[in-house]
Amino acid sequence: MRYRNRLATLVLAALAAGLSVVSVNAGDAYTQHCAQCHGESGAGNLELGAPNLTGLSESYISRQLSGFKAGWRDNRDLQTRTMTSAIATLDDNSLSAAVAAIARLPHQKAKKTAQTQSGDLARGKDLYTAYCSACHGTNGTGNDALGAPSLVGLDSDYMNRQYRHFVEGRRGFHPDDRYGKQMARLSLAVKDPNLIHDISSYVVQLPF
Ligand code: HEC
Ligand code: HEC
Incomplete structure (x- = not known):
């Protein structure tokens, strides 16, 4: 409170x-x-x-x-x-x-959070490659044709929070939110918060 x-x-x-x-x-x-x-x-x-x-x-x-x-x-x-x-x-x-x-704004690097990079980067990379890169891109820069945003530049607090919202049906639930629904389905592939944190720790250190 x-x-x-x-x-x-x-x-x-x-x-x-x-x-x-x-x-x-x-x-x-x-x-x-x-x-x-x-x-x-x-x-x-x-x-x-x-x-x-x-x-x-x-x-x-x-x-x-x-x-x-x-x-x-x-x-x-x-x-x-x-x-x-x-x-x-x-x-x-x-x-x-x-x-x-x-x-028109120049790209800015991801802000470092208290937990940034405390995750297991090798495991984060493996998980990212297996479960995320098909849509968000090998370099994390996204794919507009699939509606998948760039994840590069996002801080790990925001990424973890949004991912949890997809898992919990708090984002991607609206009938008109076509892309959100796709991500919500995909989010179920990795649900353990520690593993999600490994992924975001890996993503925040990708070059921009
Ligand atoms: C089938 C394609 C697909 C896969 C695979 C996928 N995503 Fe997504 N992701 C999307 C789409 C589409 C959106 C945009 C949803 C929207 O418009 O709200 C999204 C949105 C997100 C967001 C929200 C970003 C923001 O700026 O708010 C995060 C975080 C995310 N994905 C992480 C991941 C992670 C981590 C993985 C792997 C475990 C993953 N995604 C796998 C398609 C995918
Ligand atoms: C009073 C503070 C505040 C103002 C003013 C504000 N935002 Fe936000 N914005 C936020 C917060 C906090 C979030 C995170 C929301 C969440 O977690 O669901 C956010 C999220 C977003 C997102 C989602 C990003 C993503 O990765 O999915 C976009 C896009 C955005 N804002 C654009 C804008 C734009 C454009 C304006 C001005 C027209 C604006 N915001 C004004 C606080 C603000």
Whole structure:
């Protein structure tokens, strides 16, 4: 509960910071609407649970934004609620301008979490190659034709949390979420949190 309060305080601080950002650079939809949580560089914010956006394709990001609005991610997590309410009042033009601005940001490396690379990298590599690379690519850079996002650049906390959500049916449950449903089915291939952590420890150290 103390953690939740701290997170809520951080979220309020981030939203307040956003208000001052608006006056500095109102021209860029990303700076105006997203940077207070995902960072000026797009590299994300571990404390808020806001992921690095700079490795993600425009088509993946646009689909996720529609998905947040349509309730494709279960709102039980404060992180999901935070993101859903952050864009709730933004119209399609502002959102597509933000997506275009993200595409212009240089790639940022994955942030190191407390647990980053504490996993078994050799086992993570074997599991990744066997169960993930067919869709997310040998180098982790994703495959838009399959709807599979790049995983390179994501921090291991975010990756582990999202993976768990697929396993638990908290993401990929909505009838219209075609790609989410695919990933939810696939997530059942590896359910042990230790093994998932091995995979994310391997993925975060892949070159960008
Ligand atoms: C108040 C903080 C906040 C603001 C403002 C915000 N986000 Fe987020 N965003 C988050 C958090 C926290 C998450 C993680 C959500 C989750 O875990 O379900 C997230 C997740 C995302 C994701 C999912 C990434 C993935 O890998 O699937 C995308 C895309 C995204 N945000 C884009 C944006 C864009 C574009 C804007 C501006 C129009 C924006 N966000 C504004 C906090 C924010
Ligand atoms: C059959 C293809 C397929 C396989 C195999 C697959 N995935 Fe996915 N994965 C997807 C698709 C498609 C999405 C996008 C889901 C969406 O749009 O919400 C996804 C999304 C994800 C996400 C969410 C990323 C984000 O930015 O929020 C993570 C994490 C992930 N996959 C990890 C894995 C891991 C780890 C494995 C191996 C154990 C794996 N996936 C195997 C297709 C696949």
